[in-house]
Amino acid sequence: MVHHTANPDLSGSHAEAELARLYGDILEREAELTDRRINDALLKELVRQFVGAERQLKDLNDLKNRFLGMAAHDLRSPLTSIIGMSRMLTAAELELDDETKSKFLTAIHRASTQMLELINDLLDVAAIESGHFEMTFAEDDLAALLNERIELLAPTAEQKGIELVAEVNPGTTCSFDRERLSQVIDNLISNAVKFSPTGAKVTISSLAASDSAGFAVADQGPGIPEDERDRLFGTFQKLSTQPTAGEKSTGLGLAIVKKIVDAHGGRIVLDSEVGKGTTFTALLPRRGA
Ligand SMILES: Nc1ncnc2c1ncn2[C@@H]1O[C@H](COP(=O)(O)OP(=O)(O)OP(=O)(O)O)[C@@H](O)[C@H]1O
Ligand SMILES: [Mg+2]
Secondary structure, three states: OEOOOOOOOOOOHHHHHHHHHHHHHHHHOHHHHHOOOOOHHHHHHHHHHHHHHHHHHHHHHHHHHHHHHHHHHHHHHHHHHHHHHHHHHHOHHHOOOHHHHHHHHHHHHHHHHHHHHHHHHHHHHHHHHOOOOOOOOEEEEHHHHHHHHHHHHHHHHHHOOOEEEEEOOOOOEEEEOHHHHHHHHHHHHHHHHHOOOOOOEEEEEEEEOOOEEEEEEEEOOOOOOHHHHHHOOOOOOOOOOOOOOOOOOOOOHHHHHHHHHHHOOOEEEEEEEOOOEEEEEEEEEOOOO
């Protein structure tokens, strides 16, 4: 199944363009409007259009407030941990032993990393929505990139007792933005690990055809219920499937993944069965195809 769920336009550029267009329309029709034979129908139409544009701006403002609220909410919990633990570390009366201190420092490091990841995701979403998401394409080795990302993510998966299985054919090349495609690979693999139970396998395969190249990430997790799939690629959309080891879940990853793949002229295909598992496939067009 191919998803084309549009993210809400947070930039306001559409509403602003609509207002500019209306203003231009009025200037053009100024002669008509100031004419003593004022055209009632024209005035009514302009008022109707203005009301529509105002409603659109209000909806956009509500959306921005919702966005801000959710971002603040998700930043608050790691920040509360950092404040609490650093307070204990600096409280002279507590006389903590070295092991406890080291535990607190590790937790502070984890919470700060989580905050930084969330802020980076938020900045990405903002850049995407305002059209300032820059991409640098180059013909590159997709197989090598897949192997690199798998190697980097394997230790985290192992900690959960999840094996990453690489079925990557050497020499799979196509044109992509290396940094952005790394985000796509990382997001899909980390989702597969995050939502799967201990002991499950995650298989990453490279795919190559004459007109496209890509990869698939297949897990043996809970599967994604059909009636929730239309929300999958929206911003801040968390579904009924939940992290199995308390990992962070904000609901931004797949929204960013979809935008990056779209910017490559590619597509994401979802194949999922509840109780069996999920496969996400990312396909990018090959140059000249
Ligand atoms: N492989 C998967 N198996 C089951 N459910 C999944 C899978 N991938 C995504 N989901 C569901 O889709 C939701 C959206 O995924 P997305 O990657 O956008 O957000 P997230 O992983 O919760 O948070 P973030 O990526 O921002 O850290 C998840 O919260 C989860 O409910
Ligand atoms: Mg994710």
